Amino acid sequence: MEGSQPLTILFAEDDSVSAKILGRTLQNLGYTAHGFVNGQQALDWFIEKQPPIIISDWMMPLMDGLEFCSKVRALQLPHYTYFILLTANAGQANYRKAMDSGVDDFLSKPFRRDDLYIRLRVAERIVRQRWETDAKIRSLAHFPSDNPNPVLQADREGRITYANQATLGLLKLWGCDVGGNLPGSLLPLLSQSPESGLVRECELCCDHRTFSFAVTSVSQEGLIYLYGHDITARKHAETQLIDMRNRAVTQSLQDALTGIGNRVLLDQRLPELIEKMKVSQRKLGLVLIDIDNFKDINDSYGHKVGDQVIIHVAHALRDHLKSRDSVCRWGGDELVLLISDLPNRSVMRQICDRLIQFVKEGVAQSDLPKITLSMGFSVYPDDAECPETLMQKADQALYQAKADGRDAWREYSGDSVLFTSTQNVYQRLNAAIEEQRITAFFQPVWDVVGNRPAGVEALARWPDPALGFVSPDEFIPLAESKGLIIALSRLVMKKSFETMQLWRNQGLDLTLSLNLSKRQLVDKHFLTELYTLVDDHQLPHSNIIFEVTERQSILGHAIGRQRLEEMVAAGFRLSLDDFGSGYSSFDLVGELPFHEMKIYGGLIRKMDTPQGKRIVQAIIEMGLTLGLTLVAEGVESEEQVEILRSMGTQKIQGYHYSKPLPQDKLMDYLKGMAQRGHFSRPDNVTEASQKISF
Ligand code: C2E
Numbered sequence: 298m299e300g301s302q303p304l305t306i307l308f309a310e311d312d313s314v315s316a317k318i319l320g321r322t323l324q325n326l327g328y329t330a331h332g333f334v335n336g337q338q339a340l341d342w343f344i345e346k347q348p349p350i351i352i353s354d355w356m357m358p359l360m361d362g363l364e365f366c367s368k369v370r371a372l373q374l375p376h377y378t379y380f381i382l383l384t385a386n387a388g389q390a391n392y393r394k395a396m397d398s399g400v401d402d403f404l405s406k407p408f409r410r411d412d413l414y415i416r417l418r419v420a421e422r423i424v425r426q427r428w429e430t431d432a433k434i435r436s437l438a439h440f441p442s443d444n445p446n447p448v449l450q451a452d453r454e455g456r457i458t459y460a461n462q463a464t465l466g467l468l469k470l471w472g473c474d475v476g477g478n479l480p481g482s483l484l485p486l487l488s489q490s491p492e493s494g495l496v497r498e499c500e501l502c503c504d505h506r507t508f509s510f511a512v513t514s515v516s517q518e519g520l521i522y523l524y525g526h527d528i529t530a531r532k533h534a535e536t537q538l539i540d541m542r543n544r545a546v547t548q549s550l551q552d553a554l555t556g557i558g559n560r561v562l563l564d565q566r567l568p569e570l571i572e573k574m575k576v577s578q579r580k581l582g583l584v585l586i587d588i589d590n591f592k593d594i595n596d597s598y599g600h601k602v603g604d605q606v607i608i609h610v611a612h613a614l615r616d617h618l619k620s621r622d623s624v625c626r627w628g629g630d631e632l633v634l635l636i637s638d639l640p641n642r643s644v645m646r647q648i649c650d651r652l653i654q655f656v657k658e659g660v661a662q663s664d665l666p667k668i669t670l671s672m673g674f675s676v677y678p679d680d681a682e683c684p685e686t687l688m689q690k691a692d693q694a695l696y697q698a699k700a701d702g703r704d705a706w707r708e709y710s711g712d713s714v715l716f717t718s719t720q721n722v723y724q725r726l727n728a729a730i731e732e733q734r735i736t737a738f739f740q741p742v743w744d745v746v747g748n749r750p751a752g753v754e755a756l757a758r759w760p761d762p763a764l765g766f767v768s769p770d771e772f773i774p775l776a777e778s779k780g781l782i783i784a785l786s787r788l789v790m791k792k793s794f795e796t797m798q799l800w801r802n803q804g805l806d807l808t809l810s811l812n813l814s815k816r817q818l819v820d821k822h823f824l825t826e827l828y829t830l831v832d833d834h835q836l837p838h839s840n841i842i843f844e845v846t847e848r849q850s851i852l853g854h855a856i857g858r859q860r861l862e863e864m865v866a867a868g869f870r871l872s873l874d875d876f877g878s879g880y881s882s883f884d885l886v887g888e889l890p891f892h893e894m895k896i897y898g899g900l901i902r903k904m905d906t907p908q909g910k911r912i913v914q915a916i917i918e919m920g921l922t923l924g925l926t927l928v929a930e931g932v933e934s935e936e937q938v939e940i941l942r943s944m945g946t947q948k949i950q951g952y953h954y955s956k957p958l959p960q961d962k963l964m965d966y967l968k969g970m971a972q973r974g975h976f977s978r979p980d981n982v983t984e985a986s987q988k989i990s991f
């Protein structure tokens with residue numbers, strides 16, 4: 298046993314990196330640490346050395362942390378060993394089961410050094426107090442009358458035959474006396490033999506103090522000595538520890554940003570509520586909520602404002618619902634509501650109506666950007682009886698709400714309706730990318746000065762056998778959020794370059810505009826791949842235009858800026874896309890060497906009002922002053938073309954000229970234009986090499 302020297306700690310952790318860090322941290326905290334890679338090795342060493350503190354990972358090969366702890370406890374050693382269990386995540390932990398196995402405390406990985414330090418200090422305090430008490434008992438055992446702790450002698454029947462001075466007062470409080478019976482709670486000790494090595498303790502409370510009694514010896518005549526010690530301080534420390542642990546458990550059920558429940562709480566509460574509803578024969582509504590266009594809010598205003606929006610929505614929902622209902626954050630901007638005790642399904646519709654309205658109004662009164670919510674709900678037991686299916690069905694309903702234009706709620710209404718869950722769409726998109734089924738359509742960009750096609754914009758297209766053509770507004774954000782955008786963009790870029798090479802071989806000199814996503818740009822392989830692809834297809838850099846939107850907030854990203862500058866230096870062109878769609882500012886234009894600016898189609902559509910026209914006019918004038926080429930997109934009528942041309946726009950794109958076309962249709966279109974006298978020819982392609990004559 299160790300006095301005031303550093304305590305020895307046994308730690309068991311199968312992950313070598315974590316083990317190294319833990320060992321070093323323990324040493325830095327002043328402990329002597331011995332590490333093992335599985336429970337079996339750790340147990341062997343424990344039996345030999347009996348260290349006072351064990352820290353063990355839960356998941357380990359051969360013997361996991363729980364089995365290790367159970368085996369340590371089964372040894373029933375005289376000196377107490379404090380057992381701390383490491384959990385990889387709160388969801389993994391079945392705390393009750395672990396407590397029953399004899400675990401004293403939990404620590405979630407990764408943990409902060411301070412957290413570990415605090416827990417070890419508490420452990421140390423408890424262990425040392427136990428040792429002191431044991432030592433005192435042993436030294437005073439020979440002089441019971443002087444012992445300040447209670448010492449009792451009883452016969453096998455439990456009659457008190459002797460009580461020292463310290464016990465007499467207590468016996469009165471317990472309603473006992475010498476000659477009478479032991480308090481009932483000490484009776485289990487009578488069947489105990491100290492030689493067995495098993496030390497059993499019984500607790501007795503009295504006058505705000507707690508005593509722990511144990512049998513220390515049995516005389517030849519069968520008289521039993523019971524020694525008690527005051528464990529009030531230890532109990533206090535343990536209560537503190539339990540509080541601390543309860544707080545940690547509560548915190549692990551709480552979302553750190555919003556303070557509402559997290560996914561772990563949801564996973565716990567949903568089955569519990571289903572069980573309750575089974576008994577009460579009432580219904581449970583499960584609502585999945587998405588903040589519409591949340592990514593745009595983050596991109597335009599920054600993550601801090603994004604966080605504020607989530608907090609605001611979470612609190613508004615919580616405040617509006619009854620306290621028995623749960624509001625949990627599933628992750629990102631996804632929230633889940635559990636609304637219990639519904640008398641019927643239609644109540645859910647009213648609740649959703651109210652919530653959508655309430656949140657919208659609340660946000661309108663705040664300084665936060667305007668937002669709307671999409672919601673989908675399913676109902677237990679109408680739609681499903683198990684948590685997973687209930688979630689899936691609510692997800693299908695949410696998908697429908699988004700597909701129907703967002704700012705709406707939808708309820709699950711049976712499998713007959715073609716509902717497609719986000720998960721399903723994700724899997725289909727992933728497969729489409731892997732099988733290279735994502736393709737590019739090309740929309741002509743018209744040079745209104747030279748009156749000819751100047752180039753094309755490549756737009757990703759995803760024809761799905763079951764879903765048809767899924768809109769890029771749907772799958773591009775999904776690809777962005779699920780990490781598929783890099784692979785998707787690579788595919789679009791490759792296919793576009795192949796097509797561009799074909800045009801060039803056929804004598805066409807067109808620029809190619811590609812939409813650039815931030816993730817793609819900052820991907821470390823992007824530039825190398827770009828240069829390789831461009832070289833492979835022998836394309837002039839100056840004919841390739843990369844479009845970036847301000848929403849992508851590339852400019853706030855050091856690597857992104859650096860890459861764009863490098864690309865411009867290598868001769869590629871840069872276009873500021875969707876200018877006027879949100880928070881576009883001209884300051885930005887000076888930040889990077891943009892060549893052109895694309896006026897947002899939404900502004901073009903508003904040109905039928907005098908104010909709308911003035912805004913477009915102002916943008917064009919300022920763009921021209923800055924020396925940029927002005928491109929208008931979303932132009933649908935001759936009238937719009939005329940106005941834009943008169944204002945100084947050099948390039949126009951929109952349905953007025955053509956919708957985005959597959960490669961072969963684009964060829965037909967361009968041929969048709971050539972026949973009418975509008976054509977473009979690359980400088981380096983001779984007349985003789987041309988396969989198409991325009
Ligand atoms: P965008 O870059 O602003 O592309 C222009 C969008 O306007 C295209 O929608 C196009 O079909 C549509 N459009 C063109 N002319 C007209 C018109 O006269 N009237 C109307 N109402 N619409 C017109 P699309 O193809 O659905 O693409 C939507 C967005 O998806 C694009 O907006 C772009 O932000 C993104 N996107 C498309 N392809 C890619 C891609 O390969 N990579 C990345 N990162 N984003 C892409």
Ligand code: CA
Nearest residue numbers: 754812844874
């Ligand atoms: Ca674009």
